[in-house]
Amino acid sequence: MLSFTEENYIKAIYHLSDAGQLAVSTNDIALHLQTKAATVTDMIKKLANKDLLAYEKYYGVSLSKKGKTTALYIVRKHRLWETFLVKKLGFQWDEVHEVAEQLEHIQSNLLIEKLDAFLGHPETDPHGHPIPDKNGKVKQVKQxxxxxxxxxxxxxxxxxxxxxxxxxxxxxxxxxxxxxxxxxxxxxxxxxxxxxxxxxxxxxxxxxxxxxxxxxxxxx
Amino acid sequence: MLSFTEENYIKAIYHLSDAGQLAVSTNDIALHLQTKAATVTDMIKKLANKDLLAYEKYYGVSLSKKGKTTALYIVRKHRLWETFLVKKLGFQWDEVHEVAEQLEHIQSNLLIEKLDAFLGHPETDPHGHPIPDKNGKVKQVKQxxxxxxxxxxxxxxxxxxxxxxxxxxxxxxxxxxxxxxxxxxxxxxxxxxxxxxxxxxxxxxxxxxxxxxxxxxxxx
DNA sequence: TTATTTTTTTAGATTAATCTAAACTTTTAT
DNA sequence: ATAAAAGTTTAGATTAATCTAAAAAAATAA
CATH class of the missing domain: 2.30.30.90 (Ferrous iron transport protein A (FeoA))
Structure with missing residues (x-):
C-alpha cells in the first residue's frame, strides 16, 4: 500500500505527463508539489524500486503500467468525491478541490464502488473531467x-x-x-x-x- | 492542526477515560492503540505541551477542556460518516468502522456541516451512539x-x-x-x-x- | 518492611519525508 | 567549442513517529 505522499507523487506525474505518456522532469514535479528537487529525486528512486515508474538519471521519469493504473484509480476517487460534494452535499464547484485532495486517499474499494453507484455511475465530474471507470478506462470526448x-x-x-x-x-x-x-x-x-x-x-x-x-x- | 496520529491519541484517551473524566494510564493507551508504552510516553508529552491534556509522570493523563473539545469533534465526524455509509451508501453496520476511522480525519468544517445537514442532523449513529452536535454537546439517553x-x-x-x-x-x-x-x-x-x-x-x-x-x- | 513484580520513563536507534549546500551533468549561448 | 547557466543528484541534517533495552518508580506480596 502506498503512503499519502507516494500517492501524491504518482498523481502529479500522471497529470504532468499528459496521461502518462511523456517523461517528466524532476523540477516540474518539485514545482507542482511545492517541494525541492532533492526531495523529488529521493522519492522517485523509491517509486522506481516499487516498479511504479521508469527513472533514468538526469532524464526524468515516466509511469509504468502499474503506475498509470494507480494514478487512474486516484483520479477516479478524486472525481467521484468532487461529484458527490457538488451533487449531494451542495458544495459550489469552486469549493471542492481541497477536500477531494484529502478524500482521494481514503483506502476502501467497497466505499468507492458504493459511492459510484450512489451517484449513478457518473461519467464526468462537475468540471467536465472524465471519471475513469473501475478498470481505469477513460471515456474520451471529441472536444x-x-x-x-x-x-x-x-x-x-x-x-x-x-x-x-x-x-x-x-x-x-x-x-x-x-x-x-x-x-x-x-x-x-x-x-x-x-x-x-x-x-x-x-x-x-x-x-x-x-x-x-x-x-x-x-x-x- | 493535529496530525492523524495525534488525533488518534486524543480519541483513544477520550474513549478510555469514559468521556474524559478519569485519568488514563500509559499502558492502557498503548494497548488500545496497539503500540508500545515508550511510544505513548513520548506522544503524551507532546500533547501535554499543546495543552490538550494534563500529564503527571507515572500517574497517567486526563484530557483538558481543549482536548475534550477536540475529541468530541473527532467522534462527531466518525459517527456522522458511519451514518452516511449505512443510510446513504448501503453499507452493512458491521462494515463501517475501518472506513470511518479514516474519514474522521478529513479536515473540513464545511464538509461536516453539509454532511450533517444532508443526513438530516441525526442524533445517533447506526449503533445507537449519540452524535455530538456542532458545539460538542452530547444528548444523553436514560438507558x-x-x-x-x-x-x-x-x-x-x-x-x-x-x-x-x-x-x-x-x-x-x-x-x-x-x-x-x-x-x-x-x-x-x-x-x-x-x-x-x-x-x-x-x-x-x-x-x-x-x-x-x-x-x-x-x-x- | 523489604523484596519482588509491574508499570513507566529514559536513552539511543530507525524509518519516512523533508531540507540545504555542494557536486555533478546537461543544455544553452557566445 | 568552450564557458556559463540551468537542472539534477548526492551528502549530510532534521523532524515525527516508532522501536528495544535499560533504568527508575510505584504497587504488591511475603
Missing amino acids: FSLSQGKNGSKYIVSEVKDGSATFLQYLAKYDLYPGVTIQIKEILPFDGSMIVQLQNKQKITLSKATSENILIKNNE | FSLSQGKNGSKYIVSEVKDGSATFLQYLAKYDLYPGVTIQIKEILPFDGSMIVQLQNKQKITLSKATSENILIKNNE
Missing part, C-alpha cells in the same frame, strides 16, 4: 477549445480547464457549466474576445484567455 | 443493559456496546437494531440467558453476554 469555435455555431460546454476558484466563480455567475448549450454570436478580431449567447438568451463577452479555458463539443 | 430488563416488559433497543463484526452480523440477522421494540418473555435463572420477542413476533434466545451488550430504554 476543443471555445476559442476555436466558429462564429454563429452552437456548442455544448464539455469541460473547464483552469480550475482556480475565481475563474469558476465567474463562470458560475452565468450558469456556465459543462452540459449547457451556448452560441457564438460575434468574434472580435482585435483581441480575440467573443460574445456568446447563453441558454437564457443573455449575451456575455468572454476574453480570449477565458474562451481558451473552456472546452466545448459539437451539438449533435 | 440500561438488556440484562437488567424485567421479565414481561417491553423496551426499545437504544445502543449496542460490543462492536465486533460477528456480533453485529448476528444482531442484523434478527433485525435487532437501535429503534426496534422488544419484549422479554422469559429469563432463565441458571445461566442468565433470556428469551425475547422481536417486532415480527419471532422469539429468540440471547445469552447473558449478549444481553449485557445491548442497551435499552423504556418504551414511553
Whole structure:
C-alpha cells in the first residue's frame, strides 16, 4: 500500500505527463508539489524500486503500467468525491478541490464502488473531467477549445480547464457549466474576445484567455 | 492542526477515560492503540505541551477542556460518516468502522456541516451512539443493559456496546437494531440467558453476554 | 518492611519525508 | 567549442513517529 505522499507523487506525474505518456522532469514535479528537487529525486528512486515508474538519471521519469493504473484509480476517487460534494452535499464547484485532495486517499474499494453507484455511475465530474471507470478506462470526448469555435455555431460546454476558484466563480455567475448549450454570436478580431449567447438568451463577452479555458463539443 | 496520529491519541484517551473524566494510564493507551508504552510516553508529552491534556509522570493523563473539545469533534465526524455509509451508501453496520476511522480525519468544517445537514442532523449513529452536535454537546439517553430488563416488559433497543463484526452480523440477522421494540418473555435463572420477542413476533434466545451488550430504554 | 513484580520513563536507534549546500551533468549561448 | 547557466543528484541534517533495552518508580506480596 502506498503512503499519502507516494500517492501524491504518482498523481502529479500522471497529470504532468499528459496521461502518462511523456517523461517528466524532476523540477516540474518539485514545482507542482511545492517541494525541492532533492526531495523529488529521493522519492522517485523509491517509486522506481516499487516498479511504479521508469527513472533514468538526469532524464526524468515516466509511469509504468502499474503506475498509470494507480494514478487512474486516484483520479477516479478524486472525481467521484468532487461529484458527490457538488451533487449531494451542495458544495459550489469552486469549493471542492481541497477536500477531494484529502478524500482521494481514503483506502476502501467497497466505499468507492458504493459511492459510484450512489451517484449513478457518473461519467464526468462537475468540471467536465472524465471519471475513469473501475478498470481505469477513460471515456474520451471529441472536444476543443471555445476559442476555436466558429462564429454563429452552437456548442455544448464539455469541460473547464483552469480550475482556480475565481475563474469558476465567474463562470458560475452565468450558469456556465459543462452540459449547457451556448452560441457564438460575434468574434472580435482585435483581441480575440467573443460574445456568446447563453441558454437564457443573455449575451456575455468572454476574453480570449477565458474562451481558451473552456472546452466545448459539437451539438449533435 | 493535529496530525492523524495525534488525533488518534486524543480519541483513544477520550474513549478510555469514559468521556474524559478519569485519568488514563500509559499502558492502557498503548494497548488500545496497539503500540508500545515508550511510544505513548513520548506522544503524551507532546500533547501535554499543546495543552490538550494534563500529564503527571507515572500517574497517567486526563484530557483538558481543549482536548475534550477536540475529541468530541473527532467522534462527531466518525459517527456522522458511519451514518452516511449505512443510510446513504448501503453499507452493512458491521462494515463501517475501518472506513470511518479514516474519514474522521478529513479536515473540513464545511464538509461536516453539509454532511450533517444532508443526513438530516441525526442524533445517533447506526449503533445507537449519540452524535455530538456542532458545539460538542452530547444528548444523553436514560438507558440500561438488556440484562437488567424485567421479565414481561417491553423496551426499545437504544445502543449496542460490543462492536465486533460477528456480533453485529448476528444482531442484523434478527433485525435487532437501535429503534426496534422488544419484549422479554422469559429469563432463565441458571445461566442468565433470556428469551425475547422481536417486532415480527419471532422469539429468540440471547445469552447473558449478549444481553449485557445491548442497551435499552423504556418504551414511553 | 523489604523484596519482588509491574508499570513507566529514559536513552539511543530507525524509518519516512523533508531540507540545504555542494557536486555533478546537461543544455544553452557566445 | 568552450564557458556559463540551468537542472539534477548526492551528502549530510532534521523532524515525527516508532522501536528495544535499560533504568527508575510505584504497587504488591511475603
